[in-house]
Amino acid sequence: MPVLTRLVPSPLFVEIRSGALDSLAGILADQRLSTSGRIAVAISDGSGTVLRERLEPDLPGADWYEVTDGSLDSAVRLADQVRAGHYDAMVGLGGGKIIDAAKYAAARVGLPLVAVATNLAHDGLCSPVSTLDNDAGRGSYGVPSPIGIIVDLDVISKAPRRFVAAGIGDVISNISACADWELSHTVTGEPIDGLAIAMARSAGENLLRHPGTLDEPGLLTTLAEALVLSGIAMNIAGSTRPSSGACHEICHALDVLYPKRSAQHGEQVGLGAAFATYLRGDHRLAGLIVERLASHGLPVTAAQIGFTEAEFTKAVDYAPNTRPGRFTILEHLDLSPSDIRDAYADYVQAVNS
Structure with a gap:
């Protein structure tokens, strides 16, 4: 008998709306990703720092990790940092470089990743690829796609x-x-x-x-x-x-x-x-x-x-x-x-x- 259907790999949830960022903790709990609040959050050292100040009171169990650039070295370093943290999930909060580094790190340590975009510069937001700078220039690395996508339109409207x-x-x-x-x-x-x-x-x-x-x-x-x-x-x-x-x-x-x-x-x-x-x-x-x-x-x-x-x-x-x-x-x-x-x-x- 022929196979009549196929499974389509896709995010568990997609939230695209104004104010979605303020609901991050609730979304993670509702989706059974982290009821304990033990998450690792990868952020940039720019806009990510500002958003951390806004979100930190609502995420008391989170640990925050600054990612300096979109390089393979930074992604490996992030994976090494979170490896012993006993987290439920990882959140990549930022632009494409941060999310790509977080996708790679999450795959390396076996954590589900939630991508929270602060701009919409390219389709790496939901892709099964991390594009990272390396010694040879730039490489594409196969990774699992994010398990969830959050796009706060209020944040996006303020992006460059x-x-x-x-x-x-x-x-x-x-x-x-x-x-x-x-x-x-x-x-x-x-x-x-x-x-x-x-x-x-x-x-x-x-x-x-x-x-x-x-x-x-x-x-x-x-x-x-x-x-x-x-x-x-x-x-x-x-x-x-x-x-x-x-x-x-x-x-x-x-x-x-x-x-x-x-x-x-x-x-x-x-x-x-x-x-x-x-x-x-x-x-x-x-x-x-x-x-x-x-x-x-x-x-x-x-x-x-x-x-x-x-x-x-x-x-x-x-x-x-x-x-x-x-x-x-x-x-x-x-x-x-x-x-x-x-x-x-x-x-x-x-x-x-």
Whole structure:
């Protein structure tokens, strides 16, 4: 008899609303994660310190650990610190770097993790991957997804606007990533997962079509929900495939080639998605992506994030090296540097017309 259903890995709970942060202790108790209040809380040494002062009276049994950066060393150090604490759960409170470090540390010591976002810069909020800086540059490490997600819209509304906008670029890039996955299925026979594609692409389309601005709670809610859907799509696929294609290859190439000059992850993948869509020949969709990115102040040309045409051409040429074995429009076209330069010049002309 065929298997008629499958289990979909997803968070036990998702709280996206105003005031959610003030309910953290109650949420942990209600979900039977920590009725004793014995939790380890990973925070940044910036905004995390301010939020600690606000939350500490409601979490008397918590121990607080400052995470200085998003490096593998910091994540390992955090794991070593909490190992002997006999905690019920770990809470990662902060932006993407803190949550990624907390995901890795929680996996290392076998604790369930609750991700509490203070900004919405990228889809690491719910993904089964920790992206951490290491001696070789930056690496992606497979980890269990958070067991719970808490997004307080009041906190998000106070986050740096650029970080929140970057999250929109990351989610919209799903549209290009899914197109790359489908292209690979057609050309190479790579299996695809229709449910993962449906969730990831829907998340991207929700942001592409949303008319709101970053000042509106409605858009912030849509963005938070889309980031969660992107993470679940990756869980379903068992890889980053539904959210990472040529767009991310270009981003990683910029990080590798120009490590001290790279912009926000979501800014780079948004630009990468627009250009990859243009290369795919879908100029109408590329125009829609450019229009939506620009409406939120996101870059749509390399010059807007400080790269010359030659530097961007070099990054696109190098991009396939960042994900060996992944087939995208870049591998399919196999463009020469001069072809890339000409295609990018045409893209810029179209953007500026």
